Structure formats: structure tokens, C-alpha cells
Amino acid sequence: MQTVDRALAVLLSFSTRRTEWGVMELAEEFDLDKSAAQRLLSTLTHRGFLYADPITRRYRMGPAMWRIASTWERRGGMALLVEPVLAEVADATGRTASFNLADGSYVRCVAAVDGGNAPMRDHPLVGELYPAHAGATSRAYFAFLSPSQRQSLMYHRPLAKFSDLTSQDAHAIEAEMLLVADVGWAYSEGEYDSNTRAIAAPVFVLGRAVGSVSLGEHKREEYRDIRDYTQPLLRTAEKLGALLSAQAPEGNAR
Incomplete structure (x- = not known):
């Protein structure tokens, strides 16, 4: 052995x-x-x-x-691994919880669980691509890259406008990234999808940001400010990071 x-x-x-x-x-x-x-x-x-x-x-x-x-990915291995953690926070908050991994200048949703309130969207979130410059879900990841990494991934091309609230000002976006890096989580309303709002936090594996976890809702939901769920969100990010780090050794076998 x-x-x-x-x-x-x-x-x-x-x-x-x-x-x-x-x-x-x-x-x-x-x-x-x-x-x-x-x-x-x-x-x-x-x-x-x-x-x-x-x-x-x-x-x-x-x-x-x-x-x-490839086999693990095709069989939904990542989703099966993280869904129990997402279900816990979705049940506790009533919001839609999603886990998103970096994919070039986007983050891609790889798993999502709806809470007890109405779903955030009327279509599945898994597979959705969130652009780096629009919305908390992507910002929570990209804020924890270096400025030079963001420059090469984000600002080398025109920034698409998805709604009236989508910023296309690189300086304003960069300032928001620095703020998110300082406080440790992100909030957005209507930047990518004009009908939704979300909070999101980075997920770290062995000290490196790999993606984000988010809680989202449709803007018609007015029961409670979604930002009240920041602490459950941050705890979920820690759980996911620990889960994904569990079999990734930092040192050697000595």
C-alpha cells in the first residue's frame, strides 16, 4: 500500500x-x-x-x-461533489446557490441548487458563462487575480453591455475589483441579467482562487436583503475550498 x-x-x-x-x-x-x-x-x-x-x-x-x-467531468463529478454543500446554504437562505469555475475571461457555472424561494432564473444555470466585467459571480473570482492577469483577460477587447447597469469603464471596473478584494465578497444587481441580484465570494484551493460561489435571486424577491446572507456565503466558500483542497497535497510525501 x-x-x-x-x-x-x-x-x-x-x-x-x-x-x-x-x-x-x-x-x-x-x-x-x-x-x-x-x-x-x-x-x-x-x-x-x-x-x-x-x-x-x-x-x-x-x-x-x-x-x-474527462470521464469524471462528463459524468458530472464536480457537481456531485459540491451539490451537498450548495444545498445546505440554499436551504438555509432560500436563495439559488451556484458554484462557478474560471474559464478564460469568464466563470462557468458547474453546479447550482435552488432554495425554497422562487428560482433565480426560469432556465438551468449550469453551463452559464458570466463575463469578468459584469456581475458579482465573476467579480468575486477576478478580483483575486493580479492586475496584470486581469489586464490580459479582460481589457484587451471591448466590454459588452448586457443591461443599463453594465459598466464598460475599465477604470471603474478595476476600482470595484480592488474593493471586492479588500472586503472579500461582491454584490451586484442587474449588471449581467437585469432581473437578478447576487452576492458572491471567491473559492480558494491551496491559496489560489479557482472560481466563486454565489447566492442569487430574482429582483421580485423582497423578503430580505440578500446581503444579509454574506456570512453563510463566506462559510460556504470556505467549505468548498476545504473540500477541493482535501486531496491536493501542499508538500511532499515525506
């Missing part, structure tokens, strides 16, 4: 910061001798989990990783 655990630890060590391993650096990182590290990498390569570059002799993620990830 130790060998299996070690192999899984190696696979889980790949990230946007760590895209490849050499034999010696892997041996040092995981406290292995060189021959054990080589055997482990060779086995994972043979099974398609890694790919060995014939020129650099370094190891990258292989096609088996893609097949597993």
Missing part, C-alpha cells in the same frame, strides 16, 4: 506550478533513492499516467490522466 500511496502522491503533485519532474528532483522531493524513483516513474509511464520526454528525459502528465479527468 505504501507504493500505491507514493504513486498517488506523485500524480497529485502535478499542478500549474509543477508541470514536470526529473528523476533526481523527484527522488529528493519524495525521499527516495534514484532507482526507486526511476522504477516508480517508469511504471506510471507504462500505464499512461505519465509521459517521458525522449529529449529532456523529464516526465509530464500522460493521456491516462486526461481520460480519467
Whole structure:
């Protein structure tokens, strides 16, 4: 079992910061001798989990990783994972809760649960793309990128207008981003969809923003100011971050 655990630890060590391993650096990182590290990498390569570059002799993620990830995504793996957390806050607040992941200059809704009040929309939210410059759902994520990242993702093209309340002023949008980064959550009303309002918070996995969680409602709902639910929203963001970080080790296997 130790060998299996070690192999899984190696696979889980790949990230946007760590895209490849050499034999010696892997041996040092995981406290292995060189021959054990080589055997482990060779086995994972043979099974398609890694790919060995014939020129650099370094190891990258292989096609088996893609097949597993694709199957998980097609079967709704992310939605099944996060829906119980969303259902908890949706039931507590009566609002529609959604989880959204970064997708270029948008965030994409990957899971949503309606609360006891009327649904926020009369059509499914899953698959909806929210543009970076319009609405709390996307702002809660993009506010936690660096200004240079926002510049490359948002301001290199014309900013579309979705309603009378959509801002197209890059300076005003950037000021709002800085405010959201300072307070830790976002609010919007009618910026993307003129009939809805929402609050949203970033979701962090191992210290890096990966998307947002939001609570939304149709503007006809006047029972209570949606901003009163900021604390349940923030707790939900923490729960989602912890859930998604649970199997993503920060360090090595030592």
C-alpha cells in the first residue's frame, strides 16, 4: 500500500506550478533513492499516467490522466461533489446557490441548487458563462487575480453591455475589483441579467482562487436583503475550498 500511496502522491503533485519532474528532483522531493524513483516513474509511464520526454528525459502528465479527468467531468463529478454543500446554504437562505469555475475571461457555472424561494432564473444555470466585467459571480473570482492577469483577460477587447447597469469603464471596473478584494465578497444587481441580484465570494484551493460561489435571486424577491446572507456565503466558500483542497497535497510525501 505504501507504493500505491507514493504513486498517488506523485500524480497529485502535478499542478500549474509543477508541470514536470526529473528523476533526481523527484527522488529528493519524495525521499527516495534514484532507482526507486526511476522504477516508480517508469511504471506510471507504462500505464499512461505519465509521459517521458525522449529529449529532456523529464516526465509530464500522460493521456491516462486526461481520460480519467474527462470521464469524471462528463459524468458530472464536480457537481456531485459540491451539490451537498450548495444545498445546505440554499436551504438555509432560500436563495439559488451556484458554484462557478474560471474559464478564460469568464466563470462557468458547474453546479447550482435552488432554495425554497422562487428560482433565480426560469432556465438551468449550469453551463452559464458570466463575463469578468459584469456581475458579482465573476467579480468575486477576478478580483483575486493580479492586475496584470486581469489586464490580459479582460481589457484587451471591448466590454459588452448586457443591461443599463453594465459598466464598460475599465477604470471603474478595476476600482470595484480592488474593493471586492479588500472586503472579500461582491454584490451586484442587474449588471449581467437585469432581473437578478447576487452576492458572491471567491473559492480558494491551496491559496489560489479557482472560481466563486454565489447566492442569487430574482429582483421580485423582497423578503430580505440578500446581503444579509454574506456570512453563510463566506462559510460556504470556505467549505468548498476545504473540500477541493482535501486531496491536493501542499508538500511532499515525506
